[in-house]
Amino acid sequence: MSSIDRTAYPRFKRNFSKNELDKVYTPTLEELKWIRSIARGSSSTLNLMVLLKCFQNLGYFPKWNGIPSTIITHIRNCLHLDDQVKIGYQNNRTLYRHYQFIREYINVRSYGKQAQSVAIHAIQQSAETMDHPADLVSVAVAELVNQSYELPAFSTLDRLARRIRRLINEQYFHNVMEQLPQEERQHINQLLHKDGNHFYSPYNRLKQLPKKPNLSQIKVQIDLYHWLLSFGDANKYLAEIPPVKIKHFAGQAKVLDVQEIKDFSDAKRYTLVLSLINNVQMKTRDNLAMMLMKRMGNLHNAGKKELERIRNQQREKTEHLVSTFTEVLYALEEDSRVEDAGQKIKDVLKARGDVRMLLDDCEAVASYHGNNYLPLILKFFRSYRSTLFRLVETLTLTSTSQDTSVLQALDFIMENHHRKTNWLPDHVDLSFATGQWKRTVRVKQRGEWKIHRRHLEVCVFSYIAQELKTGDICVHGSETYADYRDQLLSWDECQPMLEDYCHEMGFPMDGKGFVNQLKAWMIQKLKEVDYSYPQKENVVTINDDGRPILKKPPRKKPGTSFKRLETSIEKNMPEHHVIDMLGNVDYWVNWSRHFGPLSGSEPKLERPKERYILNTFTHGCNLGPSQAARHMRENITPKTLSFVHQRHVTVQKLDKANQDIINAYATLDLPKRWGTGQTAAADGTQRDTYENNLLAENHIRYGGYGGIAYHHISDNYIALFSHFIPCGVWEAVYIIEGLLKNESDVQPDTLFADTQGQSTPVFALSYLLGIQLMPRIRNIKALKFYRPTKDIAYRHIDALFSDAIDWPLIETHWQDLMRVVLSIQAGKMSSPLLLQKLSNYSRKNRLYQAFRELGRVVRTIFLLFYISDMDVRKQITAETNKVEAFHGFSDWLSFGGQGIIATNDPEQQEKIIKYNELVSNALIFHNVIDLTNVLSSLSKEGYEVYAEDISHLSPYLMSHIKRFGEYTINLELAPHPIDGRLVLD
Known part of the structure; x- marks a missing residue:
């Protein structure tokens, strides 16, 4: 049986605040009038009213013994009845007659x-x-x-x-089962059979994780992919199953061991295994594409470092080459006979070093003088060459545009990659390459242009990697690197949705109207800023070069009364252990109801709620099962905690548990003093991981090795959504996704962000989705301001502008822009997937250019208000500081394992971040309850609490929280019911 807690089936809460009782269970005048027209006597009146209010709230008639006494007492008091009046019917006919009266009154039909x-x-x-x-x-x-x-x-x-x-x-x-040939069935059966010479069955190979993209690991992934292809195209047999189901079946198969899989019927076993194979095939293609991009990125970095090293050694190398050349000339001068010259030169060079080494030195010197590191990549590329050729042969690459010049060049080098010569005829279209690459690849010899084959290979692989990033090249059968256009709704599918969406957003229904509205908005806003500029000179000045110089806002510190209040709060806050706080919040909110077996059945664990709370503490505080179990009761073992973590908790369930806490938090009084929930801020913090995995990188900005925990924090301090993303990813692509995936009652429409949010495509997408993006701006002098048209000039701010908007480009691609935003709204495409394709410049991708142009309009307007309104800058700083404070709070709670996320599995890494978010939100919620009680108590004692001081408070309090000691839990001891009202005298 399913757990009722994990469904939307209505049921009574564990406890009710006075506000909830008043709001939901207080009879109205109309209901009182109706009751009195039917019921006779006090007992009948109470029975009928209790049934009515319960039915209104639940949608069904509960059993009498299941109705909380608080509801009965509240209704009895509302009816002014004596405590001696009891509920219950002696005659079932009267009960059923009352049922029917209530159905008719509420206009609800009985279940039949x-x-x-x-x-x-x-x-x-x-x-x-x-x-x-x-x-x-x-x-x-x-x-x-x-x-x-x-x-x-x-x-x-x-x-x-x-x-x-x-x-x-x-x-x-x-x-x-019907489609699956007999030989394929046997192949799958062999997959589940353990050979006597091996500890694991081949099935375990499906669960292996990709590691750091070095030479050996790229080979391992290629071999894995060819092995996976031996099972055929798994998607062919799963074509009739919806993708969501396939993903669920694959998730089930991933967490089960071989023996559990064997216990299923043949048909179910084959379907689950094929779903997992299909999932691993897609992910392996993704991994290979990512490895290609990372490896080429590393090779370019190696080339740049080599150029820097050469600059330091240039004098020594030049002197060595000049000396070698001098000896060659002396040898020729001593004996100019042609037949002996070659041998003399060979003797000189042999004494001076290997010819290949001297050639590398010559290329290094030439690259130094031209400030060109590209030729230097070749010496690092050689060891990866054959493996990278195998990699691109393994993947099916296609162009997403009419320009296929890169893939044609790839075909050319594939045809010639076994040749010995370094020089090939100039028969390659290099229109995709920069001038620097062309000068490196093409060389004139004896009046004829030749192609340096080795350099061409490096060039082509570099552009393959770049175009995979921009989406100009896609990988067939991939997930992340598939053709993003296939995930867009067709225009025919968009048209029924278009009118409602444009009406909701206030957009015109065609490209021309859209551009006219946008242009009018831009002209009007720029005119307002220009008109108000003389009054804003104490906020910003524009120098002769057109650069804005921003004045720093005055710092406003809390007064002495706040310090006194802070001290009093710290003194009166009750001490709790993290586990106790998690248990209390679960009692109030019941967040653990979302955890359970993947099948959706009731958990068969002993004391499941206790296990779920302990597991959340274990992983949310990054302790790990072994470390945590050492401090728990004897019957809590590492295996128990690992089992719950793997089999009963998913990322989706953690998100739902978080939503329960956020929704309950939004009903409390105190958070409303800090923010309305209409705004949020997004930023990331670096989290250490193991190094030997595909996602981990050394991040320059954060100075650590690992990934980024990217959080969206509401203006009232609660975390709305979290991601775990690679360090190498431009964080801006995840700015919008957090708001789109946040399904809680707190729905912000304004988003503050760190400087990562300066990207024009992000501004464009946020505008189309109705989100007001307000990032903190760094190095504003480097950003361009665009005027509406070339012929418009401004009296005060004209020096800011450097170019004009290309309105025809936006109008031409209006339909494409709307297809994208409607596809994202329909959940068919994710915003990170799109923005990853739009985060790098692409001369081929016209959609990127349209998004960039629209983003230039929106960003220019924002930048003008950013520089001219000091309050806007103060607000952005204040809200982004809340994210930084949340990072400090969540990091403090992640005190186990030296702060390192001890798994190489990306899914498990994401779960650890979600656990940490859940623990942080639960403690924030508990802190607000305690703060509310402390403030109310102080006020009752005569302490004057000022509203402004309350606004400076934060729920990220830590001094009263105990993290260490023996980890025990007692769910028998129920906390006091929460009210959430802040009562000040």
Whole structure:
């Protein structure tokens, strides 16, 4: 049976605040009038009113013994009845008659065959893409409520959901089994068979993680991919199964061991294994593409370092070459006979060193004089050459534009890569290459242009890597590097959605209208800034070079009354252990309800809630199962914690648990003193990881080796969403995604960001999505300001502008822009995937150019208000500082394992960040409850608490929190119910 806690099936809360009782369970005048027209006597009145209010809240009639006494007491008091009046019916006929009266009053139909048909239809439709019974039950509940039907017992809906899900899944399994040839079945069976000479079965190879992209690991990934291809195209057999289902089946197969897989029926076993193979095939293509990009990036870095080293050694190398050349000339002068000259030169060179070494030195000197590091890459490229050729032969690369010159050049070097000569005829289109590359690759010999084959290979591989980044080249069968255009809705699919979206955003319905609106907005805003400039000279001045010089805002420090309040709070805050705080918040919010087996069934663990809280503490504080279990009771073992972590918790479940805390937090009074929830700020902090994995990098800005924990923090201090991203990724691509994936009740429409948010494509996408982007600007002198048209001039701010907007480009690609934003809204495409393609300049990608041009409009307007409004700059700084404070708080809670994320699996790394976010949010919530109680108590004692001082407080309090000691939990001891109201005298 599914856990009712993980569904949307209505049920009574564990505890009620007075506000909730007043709001939900207080009878209205109309209801009182209706009750009195039906009920006779105090007992009947109380019974009918309790049933009515419970039915209004739940959608079904609860059992009498399941109704909380607080609700009964509240309603009894509202009716001014004596405590002696009890609830309950002696006659069932009266009870059923009251049921019918209530249904008619609320206009709800009882659950019967027609309602069952509605529930079945809703579950059948959803089971095509959903797999968890709890989710299917939630869909049925929503549809029954929407069509005004009474809800049946939870067990009824759970049985329906499980039966329909089983039938649909069995049909999928049967279809796969029918298509799968006998030899493929045998191949899969062999995959699950452990050879006597090996400790693991080949099935374990599907779970191996990619490591650092060095030469040996690239070879390992290529060999893995060819082995995976021996199973054929797994996607061919799974074509009828929705991608969401395939992903779920693959997730199940990944966490199960061989014996558990063998226990399934043949059809289910083959489907799950094929789903995992299909998933690993896609990810391996992604890994190979990423390895190619990282390796070429490393080779370019090596070339740059080599150039720097050569500059330091240039004098010595030049003297050596000149000396060698001098000896050659002396040898020729002594004996000018042609037949002896070659041998003399060879003798001189042999004494001076290897010819290849001297050639490398000559190229190094030439590159120094031309300030060109490109020829230097070749000596580092040689050891990777054959492996990189194998890699590109393994992948199927296609161009996403009409320009296929890079792939044609790739075909050329593939045809010639076994040749011995270094020189090839000049038959290659190098239009894709820069002038510096062309000068490196093409050389004139005896009046004829030749191509240096080795340098051409380095050039082509460099551009393959670059165009994979920009999306100009895609990898067939990949996920991250697939053709992003395939993920866009067609224009026919967009048109039914277009009118509603444009109406919601206030956009015109065509390209011409869109551009006219945008141009008018830009002209008007720039005119306002120009007009107000004389009054803003104490905020910004523009020098003769057109560079804005910003005045620093005055710092406003809290007064002495705040310091006194802070001291009083620190003195009165009750001490808690992290585990106790997690347990209390779970009692109030029930966030652990989302955890459970992947099947969606009730957990079979002993005391599951306790296990979930301890597991969250273990991984959220980065202790690891072994370290944490040493400080817990004897029956809590590392294996228990690992089992819960692997089998009962996913990234999606952690997000849902966080949403429960965020939603409860939004109902409290104190956070409303800090912010409205309409704004949020995004920024990242570096987290150390093991080095031997594909994502870890040494980050220049953060100065560590690992990845980035990227957080979106609401203006009231709670974390809304978190990612774990590689250091090498431009953080700006994740700025918008956090808001789009945040499904909590707190929905900001303004986003503050660090300087990573300066990117024009990010400005463009945020504008199209209705998000006001406000990044902190660094090095504003390097950013361009664009005027609306070339013929518009301004009296005060004209010196700022360097170019004009290309409006026809935006109008021409308006349809493409709308396709992108509607695809993102429909969930068919992720914003990071798009922005990764738009984060690098591409001369081929016209979509990039359209986004960049639209972003120039939006960013120019923002920059003008940024420089001319000191309050805007102060607000951006204040909000981004909240993210920095959250980083400090979450890092303090990640006190185990020396702060290193001890896994190489990207999915597990993401889970660790989500655990840490969950623990941080739970403690923030608990701190707010304690702060509220302390402030209310201080006020009652006569302490004058000022509203301005409260606004300076933060829930990131740590001095009263205990992190160490024996890790025990007692869920029997319930905390006081929360009210959340801040009561000040």
